[in-house]
Amino acid sequence: MVLATLLVGCVGGPSREQREQRATATQNEVERRARVRLELAAAYFGRGQNTTALDEVKQALATDPNLGEAFNLRGLIYASMDEASLAEQSFKQALQLNARDADAMHNYGWFLCQQRRFTEADAQFQLAEAQPNYREALRTMMAQGICHEKSPGSKGFFPCVSRSAMPLAQV
Template sequence: MRFKHSGSNRAWGLVAGLGLAALTGMLQGCAAPAARPPQDVQTASDQTDADRRARVRMELAVAYFGRGQNSTALDEVKQALQAKPDLADAYNLRGLIYANMSEVALAEDSFRHALQLAPRDADTMHNYGWFLCQQRRYGDAEAQFNAALAVPNYRDAMRTLLTMGVCQARNNQWAEAEKTLQRSYEMDPANPTTAMNLAEVLLRRGEYERARFYVRRVNANDELVSAQTLWLAARIENKLGQSAQVKVLGTQLVNRFPQSAEALLYEKGRFDD
């Protein structure tokens, strides 16, 4: 079971997604294991009734959580844990739910419990890291992100690098954020969220030409254009002293997204907010 919670496809600001992945194996000890006969491939018939009940409850919990129905999702997680009390995935999701409900202590306890059950689960480390970042515990957050990235064969390194870069930016670590986001971008140059976050960081660092390059790549695709992408582009052109381009972008912003906060900022000339 895998779950990605990334918010609106048009939310290109300094935000990053969370995720929930299936239970990974426990860390093996250093001693060589004793020889054992080959294990049969696990199929549905090998599942116990408890396994099946927990799986169904988790699928429901993920669906409810994805729709923002936190209380209902939490109830499904509780029933999954009644069926399988050692299900690390359930504690991971419970942490995300409690974080959404601003239950800080319960969220942290859930993430810690998930890592006790599955200490090499990179997705839980990622989620716990983002939670810690939201609590402004930046050093602890970075430690979790780096631990996730160190897990062999971790398939979502790009996502964790993006999230770590956003966290570093929140902490005004602009040089570190640029380096981290650049690594994420190199892994997936087509990801508009990474490109927009990188452009924002470069703008903050005074690297206006480079910032322009990344935001233009996003705005070249009309399906990706949003109030945020146009406003970021206008802010960059303003720093470059390109008043004509600022006016073109501002006009597009006001015409296409007249009710947006970004359009209001443009009309007030508040380019540095």
């Protein structure tokens, strides 16, 4: 009887480690599916197929509702569809999920510039540029300069452009 009890204990189910490994594998699969949907959305968006891109983003978010990059892309899609309030909501959600996402800051800044909200746009550009290891700072500085040029009463975009050229001079 004791032997039977010991044997039942051995086949009683997966160990804690096995359950954790399965949970990790399941989570990795969920993340992979969401990222595939996001890549599809980006490809459709790049081809100007906004409705299809938006559908793919929605599926990515249904799979992983914490995927900040999906909210960022959704903001770009809505902005290109002239859905300003939905675009802004999406950018804010992306930044709420990852407050250090320099790409989302850049995109939100450009969106704000297009909405003629220059002071807010400038703040987003500056936040993006301040992020450590941000590889697209030159692009952001150029966008900031263009935005300055559009701003009434601006002193032009030369300060931003000359500042953006500094990394090139250091190469």
